[in-house]
Amino acid sequence: MNAIQKTKNATNAFARNWANFVIKYKWPVLLLTILLAVGLGSQGKMEFDGDYHVFFSESNPELEAFDALQEKYTKDDNIILVLAPKNGNVFTRENLIAIEELTADAWNTPYSSRVDAVTNFQHTSANADDLYVDDLSYDSASKTDAEILEIREKALKEPLLVHRIINEEGSVTAINVTVRLPGENSAAEIPEVTIATREMISKFKESHPQFDVYTTGLVPLNTAFFEASQRDLMLTLLMLLIVVVVTFVLTRNIFATIATLIVVLFSIMSAVGFIGLNGIKLTPPSAVFPTMILTLAVADSIHILITYLQKVRKDGLEKKEALVESMRLNFMPVFITSLTTVIGFLTLNYGDVPPFWDLGNIVAFGMCMAFLFSTTTLPALMAIFPIWKSKKVREQREEKMGWYTKLGMYVVKQPVRLTIISIVVIAVLTFLAGKNVFNDEFVEYFDTTVQFRQDSDFINENLTGFYNVELSVGSGESGGINNPEYLQKLTEFEDWLEDQPEVVHVNAFSEVARRVNRSMHGDDETFYRVPKNREEAAQYLLLYELSLPFGLDLNNQINVDKSESRVTVTLENNSSAEMIAFAERSEKWLKDNAPESMHALAVSPTLMFSKLGFRQADSMVKGNIIALILISLVLMIALKNLKLGLLSIIPNVTPVLVGFGLWYLLKGTINTGMVIVFGMTLGIIVDDTVHFMSKFLRARREMGYDAKAAIIYAFETVGKALVTTTVVLLAGFTVLSTSSFALNSYMARITVIIIIAALIIDFILLPSLLILVSKEKEKAVKISKAQVQLDK
Template structure:
């Protein structure tokens, strides 16, 4: 088996040698072929699409999404734009401010695809009118109010449970105008953007007209637009910054302007080709996956850095330009190929993610890795054969640092191994103290208007996070039965006592309001009707009396079997939300047998609350498969069990240690954490492969001792590893400046993991090699001369 493997390796090396020889003799042909291939791959860019709706985070087979879609078949989609109105001083109940709210409410009816508008002023107040009831706005537009009448309306509003804590805060300083839209699932993104654009114009107009009021936009439409804003910033601002930073690092660390220019073209081609091929495969972009170009350009520099460093070193040793390119290509092709495969495997584990944008990110970046490899072994060396550049004559800072580390490692290898192991175990233990929390409002920092408006709403009123129930009466027309109404009311009353709940809105409160009006308006009559016939009559009378746009179709099913119960929450954690859901379902099963089977919470908030745990579970499975595949690659590549184990440990440990460090500096992780683990696992393998490949080659070809081989490894690949780590860390730390928390956390954690991994590669691996002195006889051969 070993003999066959060595035969295959030898034939492959001969083929690479022939290719490298042909490339340096025909660089123009290689350049032309590379450009034609790049144009073909880029042709798919015209089909690239972007999804901005928050549903992109959930797979079609997500059980929570399926439940929500079933709920929406009954009551319609809740696509809304919430105008948050806050009084700078005093409260909203002055004649001028109520008139302003009415004006903005009327303007909201002009928004595109509008279905319904609810506000403080157009709240449908129910009052007795003889044997009939009158339903009218709390404060109708055009009515001239005195100061005393406005204050009386404030007192009246305090008696309306369907208004208080739902559209109006307790202190009456903050109110909402909720515009609901009629969006289609297949065109929701475009309709949402059109509605948001109109909403922005409306806000700008009335903010100038009413400076004493603070106006902001929240709701699902504003949330979707915030995703678009985040994507635009990351791609239009952070991406150019990353490109400039990486090129400066390459030019500084390698002292090669030609290398920096060639690297820029490689990362440009790799990124555009990856996006083009992904578009041809039908993979869309979204807020998490839009950073794929940022990651690709960072990874694409790695192969170029190693090859350029080798070329500069060989040129400085006396070889001419073409021979330096040829030898560097022969020297680097094997580790570069291995790192491409392992990095692609790491990113492809993201296809196991329960969050489709992360799977899309993995696919796009994996394609980008393959493109970077392709252009690194074709376009890059061919271009450097034509560009003017010289070898280095003075040692680089990275070389001096690498030499210092080498001396430290060879002096105290056992101490270093022990210290790193103890630190890793300690940090690994801390990793499990991180708390899972995915409040999707906090995906955006305070630079986003959506976040500011939503925080203001959650602090004073609550209600952005909502749990929805569709409660079954078990028969058509059953929602009017006393048993059903009493059980729903009991369930609602229990929910109101729970921590984090700010309001509960459902049919029992509507029935109580009607009953109070029909009994003369006495507060003691705020109770459920006495029998089913009376309740049915009251409900029919109420529905007939409602004005246009205020019907109950979003509250009841047409056959009157199901009724909706909406539970508004303040800014609680996903853990608290999930706990409330579980306790609510348990309470209903014990105390309200009729509705127990249907008392299952749904809604966008529940989807985000569950997706973090589901993503971690799925990604752990993907990570396990990825680790197994990488270990198998190590075994096949090095044909040494000891080297494979060292490489696997040195790549898994930094991910665990980083989570421990994160627990110390933050302690809160969302659904991005498992994604970061997969992303960084694929990346940190690169440095390990370069280190172990160089070590095994020196041990076999030169028959060096472990200490001498370690010294030679630091000399050959140490500077490249340091420059590569600096580039990777810089590239990912740029993402930390994203206002989108998922991308910012991913950038920070990835940069931290890469730095920690460098410690393992420069300290732990060589020290462990010195302590264990693994067998090297079966290590792979790298051909540097003609066969």
């Protein structure tokens, strides 16, 4: 007896002994697994974290640079309230009164530190040598029509307002509320601010129905992340219902459906316990773990149940014999698919996005528990439940099985032709896969059903861009921002920025210096330039700062020792590549045209998200390679055949390439969520390959079938189970594809494509390749009944 046969016998003996043990002690096994699931579940504690910072690791260089900039100035988490009066004119007495009221109310927002609006804009004017700094419009109720017209003219000529606080037509205006969150508990702080803001808007709309109100900013962004997590968690309930329906329809057995439901619930409960024990906070990417575990856990149960029911209905075995035989045939394949799935999800830890680390670890643990419950709780329950035999059902099963036999016969007749066609199609789609463009606009993380996305799109189209880039431009010395040479070069940089096609608005200290200089010279337009000497500039700045009211100072624009100033560039919505290219152009202009002290690094949350996807893709390369190597080694060991182990790489890798090729034809752009698909789906699609090849090898080794007969046997015995698990997987990821969070929905949609491609490849290309690489022994081999029909 050769080594392969000895190992095979040992594996079969272990699976049989395991099954016999579980069946014999079914009640104690069931009780222990219930205690385990409930015990783990009792430790569960699901908290949500909506702060956008969770998407970046502590070592992320863009995050470090952004935090450093905020340390120098003020931390600018904000809420932008955009008011669109229905009469299309902000500058009416009634509308200005309403804006003043909302501006005053906005100061009561929790943690607010600054409120900027068109009415409280600090307008400078001069009277002789005196500088006056006043709100652009105060006590609007007492303004005459002429005064309101003058306010309008001033506002629409002010560079610091147009395209930032008000649009060119004066039909839409914004109130920007800056909040300084303590950062001690974002899960409580962000909802607190959000609730207060929504109540304030609701009251405002009741009092002033002439306005439409739109909201965006970093706090609403964090809220959108938080709410997306909760919405996606609710998808679990829908998926549970689908699993119950699909499992019942495909197995036609209520007890099998109940057992499957219990296994997936136990798996999810265990994962919830894992979350609580490890102190993990859920985010939009990791909140989909129940749907993923539920979907993947069902696959384990389905294989065992389908074989069990076939043995009872078709082969006429008794319940215990059928259970033992099903466990013998499926224990190792289920173990291998569970192991490869765990490996695939664990490789998400090689990425650069912490929420995906959590997703990978949670699902990996959940899959370990799913394997345990599938091989203990499931057979114990089926041993307890009665089995119903029906001649009608048996006839239906035999009729359906005939379809898989016919498919097997079709494939074995033309393996060369099918292989060539498959390779050509795969090659074309692989070529197209490389043409996908990476784009990670974080506003588009949410689909158009989400209020944050709708509001942000309106604001982008009617007022200002939501994307920005910030630079802290140094002077090289304390008080250096008053140096005329620094101010002149900063003005040149500001002018260059404004000339860039994607720029909507530039906010730089040089604009303040020019405006104050003009006012200090009797509002003479010829003095709308930076001061010519340092002392004069410093004196003007001091006078201006002393005139500013509390909360509207320049701390958000210049640092404490006045050695650096902050340049904020607002951009149109751009793709990730365009955003990064603009940032690099800006940095290069300073390097090429300004002294070294003025060289600066472009930073911002929008830029961080733009670079995140590329960084994630680069870091996942290593994880994907490791996953491919480990999974291939596992398959070689499991199949006990180096040649077939290597061959198995083809049906495991090509579905991903085919999926991205088809995605190019459908969409053409990929985001951060899709970067993880290779490692994640690699473990999932191994399920089809392992089960098909294991049945093929069983027919070859145990029954002595030739390659063609073994292929037909594989179709007959496992075809139904593969289609069933594929349907369940498709149901799960289709539900997930309805998520309003694009990282999840796009990932789910391409996974659906990949899963369909995997089944087709495993039904067409894999059996064709197995026939072509199999060498028949010289001794006589057995053939199946189907093969006899084929030969005729």
